[in-house]
Amino acid sequence: MPTIKYLKTNTSKVYTSSKGTKVLLEALWGDRIELVNNNKVNGRYKVNVRWAKNVYIKADDLGDNPLLELYFIDVGQGDGVLIVTPERKHLLIDGGYKRSKQPHGKSAADFVDWKFKKEYKQDTIELDAMICSHCDADHYGGLWDLLNPNEHEQQELDTSKTNVKNFYHAGISWWKSAEKSRFLGDETGGVMHDLLTGKTSIKNGLKQNADLKLQGEWADFLKTIIASDADVKRLAHNPDKGFKYLEGFEEDKDTAIKILGPIENTLNGKPVLKDLGSYSKNTNGNSVLLRVDYGRSRILLTGDLNKKSQRHIIDSLAGNLIELAADVVKSCHHGSDDCSYEFLQYVNAAATVISSGDDETHAHPRPNIVAASGVTGFKKIVNDEMVTPLIYSTEISRSLRMGDPYEVNSKNYQTPDGKIDVVLDNEAKTNIRYKHTASGALNPTDKVKTMSRLKVVDGIVYGLVNVRTDGEKILCATLNEGKSKWEIKTFTSRF
Structure with missing residues (x-):
């Protein structure tokens, strides 16, 4: 087995030779470094790092401690977040539209495929958890790409297979019946009754003779979930039952993932979710809400929460609103202005990451929400310079090489x-x-x-936003492709 190290400095130059000055790329804090051998030459190790093989890096910049890494993937319109824990567990939350519905033909599947094939040199993608924050196509499509055998058969992905240990979802589901071609099930009494649960629930919904059947591409995606052999569970927070954690990421683990939403209640002994008033309000508003804790650091992942659901969460967490506070937050619903200012105040994030897309009609992110994310953010000023709050956008970080x-x-x-x-x-x-x-x-x-x-587009630089932490220091970074250098900001967790 090769010796694995991790970069312990913020950045480090990666050279093409053991003594030359030509720099191929710049490694980032926490990058996985595979030693080709243990012989130092001119103070450098021969290594494999990211996509580069047999290159050289300063030996003194390498350490043994992995970090918590979050990759906010540029999927255009939609969300995609890959989490890599210090224990080297991998969780993928959402994936954007599927590749065939993307103007640029890419989804989160492409980044995950690259990560495992090019960086890890593995032919199989191994996910400890795949999480679909809600049942909209700009969130589950890229997950579907990883499990759809056609993507592998057509050699759209370099890996040959994806194994998923656990699949988690929010419960709200697209159904059809004899009377309705597409709806979210029974909404009587101001609550959502027909919640998808585990594997049996999916299998029953896929039966041809079912009164209530899973509908459309959502159904096709769930067929691949069943075929994957993943364990399937619905996520929710019931205020009467206390907080729960993802399996394997409980409170006593180094990396803990707390479930804060959607807010579940019980009616006649059955779980129900709040009816927020329309199909889009319900799918978005009942998104999975998670908080990732490592050391003192907190990262809040919000799906497409909207103002009504945020108000409901605030009311339901009365007395526990500190649970929403975080160092880093993924902005709700791509920077939509359907957002609670009070919710943002409780989050009080030092850094906000907005996942938004081009070539779409939603005009995300909205300027008032970008401003609100800054105004409600945790303010820290040192030597007359603002350290936080920070605002990142995958769309702003993207660039195109164009010609005539x-x-x-x-x-x-x-x-x-x-x-x-x-x-x-x-x-x-x-x-x-x-x-x-x-x-x-x-x-x-x-x-x-x-x-x-x-215009001719001869290259796309995707707007990946990196967030990394050792539990104390938090680093946010985007890559300046033109200079092959990282643009980084660091701050210390306040928790």
């Missing part, structure tokens, strides 16, 4: 009549036909434009 097309050159293009060469150098007279996929669209749209009105 001026020639179409199709060398040795095979046609039914033989080989021909085509060169078109008058872009104003050259029409280009292409397909455009809006975020979450069911089908791509055929479009035609002259080449002079189009």
Whole structure:
């Protein structure tokens, strides 16, 4: 087995040779470093780090202590968060729209696939937990990509298989019946009655003769969950029963994950969730709400909570509102302005990460919520410089390399009549036909434009936001791809 180390400095240069000055990339605090051998040359170890093999790094920058790592993945419209614990457990929360419904053809599945194949050199993705915060397609789609055999058969992913130990969900589900083609079940009495629970509940909902059947792509996704052999559980917090934790991440563990929502009540001996007034309010508002604790650090993961649900959470946690306070929070619902200012005050986050997407109609993040996240954040100023609060956005961190097309050159293009060469150098007279996929669209749209009105995108830099902590210090980082350097901010947990 290779010797594994972890970067103990904020950053460290990775060199192409043992004594040269050419830098290939910059490693980040907590990065997993695999020693190729134990021989130091000019104070450097030969290592494999991230995608780079047989490169060199300063030996004094390496230590033995892994960190808690959170990767807020740029999935366009939607959410995707990969958690890697110091115990090297992996949890994936949401995944964005599935790849075929993404304008850029990527979901969280691609990042997780890269992590296991390129960094860990593993052919199988091993997830200790897959968590679907709620049943909207911009959250479960990327999870579906990992379990859909077609993605592997078509070689869309480099790994060959994904194993999931536990699958968790919020309970609210898309159903259909003889009377309704798509709905959320019984909503009488101001509560949601028909909650999805474990495997038996899913299997019953997939039966062709069921009165209440699982509906649409949500049903297709859940079929892959059943086929995966994962244990299936619904997550909720019942104020009458006390707080619960994810299995294997209990209060006495180094990494604890506390379940704060959705808020469950009991009616006639059965669990129910609050009816928040509409389908979108209910799917979003009854999202899974989790708090990840490691050492003194707290990270709050909020799904798509809205103002009504946040008010309900505040009322339900009366006397325990300190439970919402966190160092880092994932902004609710991509920075939507359907948000409680009071809720943000209780969270009082030092850093907020907004997962929002381009090419969509929601105009996220909303400027008043970006401002509110700053105003309600934990303020710390040192030497006349603001340390916190910090606001990150996956969309802002994304960039495109673009150019102007001026020639179409199709060398040795095979046609039914033989080989021909085509060169078109008058872009104003050259029409280009292409397909455009809006975020979450069911089908791509055929479009035609002259080449002079189009831009060429020759690369996308995805807006990944890194959050890492040793339980005391917290580091937030985004990568400046042009300079191959990390833009980092650090602060100390206050808990």
